[in-house]
Amino acid sequence: MNPLRSLILAAARNGATRRLVATAPVSRDVVRRFVAGETTEDAVAVTRRLVDSGLAVTLDHLGEDTTDTEQAEHTVRAYLDLLSALGPLAAHAEVSVKLTAVGQLLDEGLARDNAARICAAAAEAGTTVTLDMEDHTTTDSTLRVLDGLRREHPWVGAVLQSYLHRTLDDVLDLSGPGSRVRLCKGAYAEPESVAFQEPVEVDKSYVRCTNALLAGSGVPMFATHDPRLVRIIGERAQAHGRPPGSYEHQMLYGIRPEEQLRLARLGHTVRVYVPYGGEWYGYLMRRMAERPANTAFFLRALVTRT
Numbered sequence: 001m002n003p004l005r006s007l008i009l010a011a012a013r014n015g016a017t018r019r020l021v022a023t024a025p026v027s028r029d030v031v032r033r034f035v036a037g038e039t040t041e042d043a044v045a046v047t048r049r050l051v052d053s054g055l056a057v058t059l060d061h062l063g064e065d066t067t068d069t070e071q072a073e074h075t076v077r078a079y080l081d082l083l084s085a086l087g088p089l090a091a092h093a094e095v096s097v098k099l100t101a102v103g104q105l106l107d108e109g110l111a112r113d114n115a116a117r118i119c120a121a122a123a124e125a126g127t128t129v130t131l132d133m134e135d136h137t138t139t140d141s142t143l144r145v146l147d148g149l150r151r152e153h154p155w156v157g158a159v160l161q162s163y164l165h166r167t168l169d170d171v172l173d174l175s176g177p178g179s180r181v182r183l184c185k186g187a188y189a190e191p192e193s194v195a196f197q198e199p200v201e202v203d204k205s206y207v208r209c210t211n212a213l214l215a216g217s218g219v220p221m222f223a224t225h226d227p228r229l230v231r232i233i234g235e236r237a238q239a240h241g242r243p244p245g246s247y248e249h250q251m252l253y254g255i256r257p258e259e260q261l262r263l264a265r266l267g268h269t270v271r272v273y274v275p276y277g278g279e280w281y282g283y284l285m286r287r288m289a290e291r292p293a294n295t296a297f298f299l300r301a302l303v304t305r306t
């Protein structure tokens with residue numbers, strides 16, 4: 001892995017760095033580029049703007065690694081609030097949930113029950129839920145919870161990360177009828193015992209998994225901003241006889257917005273992942289680690305302010 005990326009991801013887990021960055025006044029400006037705002041109203045306003053421009057949305061209430069049942073309950077209530085506030089926007093906007101934000105580190109059963117409450121509210125609102133995938137120590141537990149949730153709500157989506165050695169097998173398991181699988185490269189610092197370290201290997205794995213998903217009978221959701229992969233996905237989709245609309249492109253809020261609109265104008269479903277809420281630190285650090293230019297942007301802003 002790129003040493004700068006490892007350094008930023010390590011800093012992300014350091015308490016002192018977290019306090020420094022989270023309280024620096026300039027952080028707010030940088031955060032606004034990637035995060036919709038702190039409140040349900042902010043999230044709904046950004047969703048409305050994106051939907052009006054022809055995009056679909058998945059909303060993430062920020063937070064992760066919760067070791068406090070009250071905090072987990074707070075997150076569930078935030079999702080319930082959001083789902084009831086979406087109204088007609090729910091036809092174009094779903095939610096993404098991190099199980100560690102709803103209690104997975106405390107007890108898998110608690111996380112499953114909390115996720116089930118969010119799924120029931122999503123069903124009532126007329127939309128869907130996708131379970132985000134976090135670091136590899138949570139993968140088996142997340143797939144178990146997914147399996148349980150899908151018995152009642154077969155539309156619950158999964159995320160699989162092409163940097164993990166295991167992922168092609170997971171893709172084959174999950175590419176059956178009606179399944180919704182989001183394929184991404186993966187955003188955490190993972191050891192070589194479980195994950196490819198070279199970008200070229202991660203990309204090759206991404207293409208293998210793309211082919212398997214397109215050959216399956218579910219709805220693949222390709223989450224990448226990588227121009228080369230976006231082109232390959234288009235070519236492979238054609239080869240598999242998959243018209244636009246039978247799969248999704250997904251990108252993060254604030255990253256390659258022109259490309260999002262270009263793909264939508266070509267008739268593709270493009271879903272933008274929109275995070276909101278006060279717990280933006282871990283999310284922001286992963287975005288910094290992906291692109292040194294983002295860190296330079298942040299540091300420049302810091303220097304200009306001081």
Ligand SMILES: Cc1cc2nc3c(=O)[nH]c(=O)nc-3n(C[C@H](O)[C@H](O)[C@H](O)COP(=O)(O)OP(=O)(O)OC[C@H]3O[C@@H](n4cnc5c(N)ncnc54)[C@H](O)[C@@H]3O)c2cc1C
Pocket residue numbers: 131132133134159161182184185186187188223224225226227250251252255256272273286287288290291294
């Ligand atoms: C909808 C969505 C959901 C996701 N869910 C998860 C998840 O559940 N679990 C998980 O581990 N990861 C998740 N990710 C993150 C993902 O794993 C990658 O870390 C992230 O998408 C960057 O990889 P990339 O495929 O865009 O390729 P990269 O090789 O990282 O980037 C390719 C190009 O995209 C642009 N780009 C990429 N990232 C940035 C950035 N931060 N800022 C500016 N430009 C950028 C640049 O032009 C770059 O050259 C998700 C990503 C998306 C889009």
